[in-house]
Amino acid sequence: MELSSGQQRLLFVVVVLALAGLGIYLVGGRHHTSSPPPSRPSASAAPVTSTSAPVAAPATTAPSGGADIYQWLPFSQQDLTAAARTTVAFSADYENWSYTEPAPAYIAKMNGLVTGNFAASLQNSYATPGVAALRSAQKQISTSNGTIASIQSFGSGSITFVVNIAQRLATTSGTANSTKQYAVTVISNGGGWQVNNVELAGAGNQ
Numbered sequence: 001m002e003l004s005s006g007q008q009r010l011l012f013v014v015v016v017l018a019l020a021g022l023g024i025y026l027v028g029g030r031h032h033t034s035s036p037p038p039s040r041p042s043a044s045a046a047p048v049t050s051t052s053a054p055v056a057a058p059a060t061t062a063p064s065g066g067a068d069i070y071q072w073l074p075f076s077q078q079d080l081t082a083a084a085r086t087t088v089a090f091s092a093d094y095e096n097w098s099y100t101e102p103a104p105a106y107i108a109k110m111n112g113l114v115t116g117n118f119a120a121s122l123q124n125s126y127a128t129p130g131v132a133a134l135r136s137a138q139k140q141i142s143t144s145n146g147t148i149a150s151i152q153s154f155g156s157g158s159i160t161f162v163v164n165i166a167q168r169l170a171t172t173s174g175t176a177n178s179t180k181q182y183a184v185t186v187i188s189n190g191g192g193w194q195v196n197n198v199e200l201a202g203a204g205n206q
Contacts, residue, residue, distance in 0.1 A: 091146020157188040
Protein backbone atom coordinates (compact mmCIF):
# COMPACT_ATOMS: atom_id res chain seq x y z
CA MET A 1 0.00 0.00 0.00
CA GLU A 2 1.39 3.34 -1.02
CA LEU A 3 1.43 6.19 1.52
CA SER A 4 0.42 9.68 0.69
CA SER A 5 2.98 12.49 1.00
CA GLY A 6 1.39 13.67 4.27
CA GLN A 7 1.49 10.20 5.75
CA GLN A 8 5.13 9.83 4.69
CA ARG A 9 6.09 13.04 6.46
CA LEU A 10 4.24 11.96 9.61
CA LEU A 11 5.97 8.58 9.56
CA PHE A 12 9.33 10.31 9.15
CA VAL A 13 8.71 12.49 12.20
CA VAL A 14 7.68 9.47 14.29
CA VAL A 15 10.82 7.60 13.29
CA VAL A 16 13.06 10.57 14.10
CA LEU A 17 11.43 10.95 17.54
CA ALA A 18 11.79 7.25 18.22
CA LEU A 19 15.47 7.30 17.28
CA ALA A 20 16.05 10.39 19.41
CA GLY A 21 14.38 8.72 22.39
CA LEU A 22 16.46 5.63 21.93
CA GLY A 23 19.64 7.68 21.75
CA ILE A 24 18.77 9.51 24.97
CA TYR A 25 18.05 6.21 26.69
CA LEU A 26 21.35 4.68 25.61
CA VAL A 27 23.39 7.74 26.57
CA GLY A 28 21.62 7.99 29.91
CA GLY A 29 22.13 4.32 30.56
CA ARG A 30 25.86 4.62 30.05
CA HIS A 31 26.07 7.45 32.58
CA HIS A 32 24.12 5.46 35.14
CA THR A 33 26.14 2.29 34.73
CA SER A 34 29.53 3.92 34.83
CA SER A 35 30.67 5.50 38.11
CA PRO A 36 31.71 9.14 37.87
CA PRO A 37 35.39 9.93 38.30
CA PRO A 38 36.41 11.00 41.84
CA SER A 39 37.43 14.48 40.72
CA ARG A 40 34.00 15.39 39.34
CA PRO A 41 32.29 16.50 42.63
CA SER A 42 35.10 18.93 43.48
CA ALA A 43 35.11 20.25 39.93
CA SER A 44 31.36 20.90 40.05
CA ALA A 45 31.61 22.63 43.43
CA ALA A 46 34.22 25.11 42.22
CA PRO A 47 31.87 27.20 40.03
CA VAL A 48 29.43 27.61 42.95
CA THR A 49 32.17 29.11 45.12
CA SER A 50 33.47 31.38 42.41
CA THR A 51 30.04 32.71 41.39
CA SER A 52 28.83 33.37 44.95
CA ALA A 53 31.31 36.19 45.55
CA PRO A 54 30.08 38.56 42.82
CA VAL A 55 26.47 38.14 44.06
CA ALA A 56 27.37 39.17 47.62
CA ALA A 57 29.53 42.11 46.58
CA PRO A 58 26.70 44.51 45.62
CA ALA A 59 24.98 43.97 48.99
CA THR A 60 28.06 45.10 50.90
CA THR A 61 28.76 48.08 48.70
CA ALA A 62 25.14 49.29 48.42
CA PRO A 63 24.96 51.18 51.75
CA SER A 64 27.98 53.35 50.93
CA GLY A 65 26.57 54.25 47.54
CA GLY A 66 22.88 54.24 48.53
CA ALA A 67 20.42 56.91 47.47
CA ASP A 68 19.73 59.90 49.71
CA ILE A 69 16.22 59.14 51.01
CA TYR A 70 15.74 62.75 52.12
CA GLN A 71 15.37 63.82 48.50
CA TRP A 72 11.95 62.13 48.62
CA LEU A 73 10.90 63.60 51.98
CA PRO A 74 9.47 67.07 52.76
CA PHE A 75 12.20 67.69 55.36
CA SER A 76 15.97 67.42 55.60
CA GLN A 77 18.04 65.23 57.90
CA GLN A 78 18.77 68.30 60.04
CA ASP A 79 15.03 69.00 60.30
CA LEU A 80 14.34 65.43 61.41
CA THR A 81 17.06 65.61 64.04
CA ALA A 82 15.74 68.92 65.39
CA ALA A 83 12.14 67.67 65.42
CA ALA A 84 13.14 64.51 67.27
CA ARG A 85 15.12 66.53 69.83
CA THR A 86 12.09 68.72 70.53
CA THR A 87 9.86 65.65 70.86
CA VAL A 88 12.14 63.94 73.38
CA ALA A 89 12.50 67.14 75.45
CA PHE A 90 8.73 67.62 75.52
CA SER A 91 8.21 63.98 76.51
CA ALA A 92 10.40 64.49 79.58
CA ASP A 93 8.26 67.46 80.71
CA TYR A 94 4.79 66.30 79.73
CA GLU A 95 4.33 63.97 82.73
CA ASN A 96 6.79 65.80 84.97
CA TRP A 97 4.91 67.76 87.67
CA SER A 98 4.14 68.03 91.38
CA TYR A 99 0.97 68.65 93.37
CA THR A 100 2.64 71.82 94.66
CA GLU A 101 3.23 73.13 91.15
CA PRO A 102 0.65 75.58 89.74
CA ALA A 103 -0.39 75.41 86.09
CA PRO A 104 1.74 78.39 84.92
CA ALA A 105 4.87 76.81 86.40
CA TYR A 106 4.08 73.49 84.76
CA ILE A 107 3.74 75.13 81.34
CA ALA A 108 6.80 77.36 81.83
CA LYS A 109 9.05 74.29 81.69
CA MET A 110 7.90 73.70 78.11
CA ASN A 111 8.48 77.26 76.99
CA GLY A 112 9.77 77.14 73.43
CA LEU A 113 8.94 73.45 73.04
CA VAL A 114 5.21 73.91 72.37
CA THR A 115 3.16 76.33 70.30
CA GLY A 116 1.21 79.09 72.02
CA ASN A 117 -2.17 77.52 71.33
CA PHE A 118 -1.08 74.12 72.54
CA ALA A 119 0.48 75.63 75.67
CA ALA A 120 -2.88 77.20 76.54
CA SER A 121 -4.64 73.85 75.98
CA LEU A 122 -2.16 72.02 78.22
CA GLN A 123 -2.52 74.62 80.96
CA ASN A 124 -6.31 74.34 80.91
CA SER A 125 -6.12 70.55 81.12
CA TYR A 126 -3.63 70.69 84.00
CA ALA A 127 -5.82 73.16 85.92
CA THR A 128 -9.07 71.21 85.45
CA PRO A 129 -10.71 71.33 88.91
CA GLY A 130 -11.27 67.59 89.31
CA VAL A 131 -7.76 66.70 88.12
CA ALA A 132 -6.10 69.38 90.23
CA ALA A 133 -8.06 68.38 93.33
CA LEU A 134 -7.08 64.72 93.01
CA ARG A 135 -3.45 65.71 92.45
CA SER A 136 -3.45 67.71 95.68
CA ALA A 137 -5.41 65.17 97.73
CA GLN A 138 -3.04 62.34 96.83
CA LYS A 139 0.06 64.59 96.94
CA GLN A 140 1.02 63.33 93.50
CA ILE A 141 4.55 63.82 92.21
CA SER A 142 5.24 62.63 88.68
CA THR A 143 8.51 62.26 86.79
CA SER A 144 8.85 60.99 83.24
CA ASN A 145 11.06 60.43 80.24
CA GLY A 146 10.29 59.57 76.65
CA THR A 147 11.81 57.63 73.79
CA ILE A 148 10.77 57.76 70.16
CA ALA A 149 9.49 54.43 68.85
CA SER A 150 8.69 55.35 65.25
CA ILE A 151 7.32 57.96 62.87
CA GLN A 152 3.57 57.66 62.49
CA SER A 153 3.07 60.19 59.70
CA PHE A 154 4.57 63.29 58.15
CA GLY A 155 3.75 66.08 55.75
CA SER A 156 5.07 69.44 54.69
CA GLY A 157 6.34 71.04 57.89
CA SER A 158 4.78 68.42 60.17
CA ILE A 159 5.97 65.13 61.69
CA THR A 160 4.06 62.87 64.08
CA PHE A 161 6.23 60.62 66.25
CA VAL A 162 5.09 57.61 68.25
CA VAL A 163 6.67 58.08 71.67
CA ASN A 164 6.86 55.78 74.68
CA ILE A 165 6.57 57.92 77.82
CA ALA A 166 7.55 56.18 81.05
CA GLN A 167 6.00 57.74 84.15
CA ARG A 168 6.87 57.27 87.81
CA LEU A 169 3.98 58.48 89.97
CA ALA A 170 4.42 58.86 93.73
CA THR A 171 1.31 59.36 95.88
CA THR A 172 0.26 58.95 99.48
CA SER A 173 -0.63 55.36 98.60
CA GLY A 174 2.77 54.45 97.17
CA THR A 175 4.67 54.62 93.91
CA ALA A 176 3.59 53.24 90.55
CA ASN A 177 5.42 52.95 87.25
CA SER A 178 3.71 52.88 83.88
CA THR A 179 4.47 53.43 80.22
CA LYS A 180 2.04 54.84 77.68
CA GLN A 181 2.43 55.34 73.96
CA TYR A 182 1.58 58.77 72.59
CA ALA A 183 1.39 60.32 69.15
CA VAL A 184 3.29 63.61 69.39
CA THR A 185 2.97 66.02 66.47
CA VAL A 186 5.62 68.69 65.91
CA ILE A 187 5.42 71.45 63.33
CA SER A 188 8.02 73.69 61.77
CA ASN A 189 7.59 77.09 63.39
CA GLY A 190 9.89 80.07 62.86
CA GLY A 191 12.88 78.02 61.78
CA GLY A 192 12.48 75.53 64.63
CA TRP A 193 10.13 72.74 65.67
CA GLN A 194 7.42 72.89 68.31
CA VAL A 195 4.88 70.41 69.63
CA ASN A 196 1.39 71.19 68.40
CA ASN A 197 -0.56 68.17 69.64
CA VAL A 198 -0.32 65.05 71.77
CA GLU A 199 -2.74 62.16 72.16
CA LEU A 200 -2.66 58.50 73.00
CA ALA A 201 -1.31 56.57 70.03
CA GLY A 202 -4.12 55.03 68.03
CA ALA A 203 -6.73 57.35 69.51
CA GLY A 204 -7.39 58.89 66.10
CA ASN A 205 -8.14 55.44 64.63
CA GLN A 206 -10.85 54.54 67.12
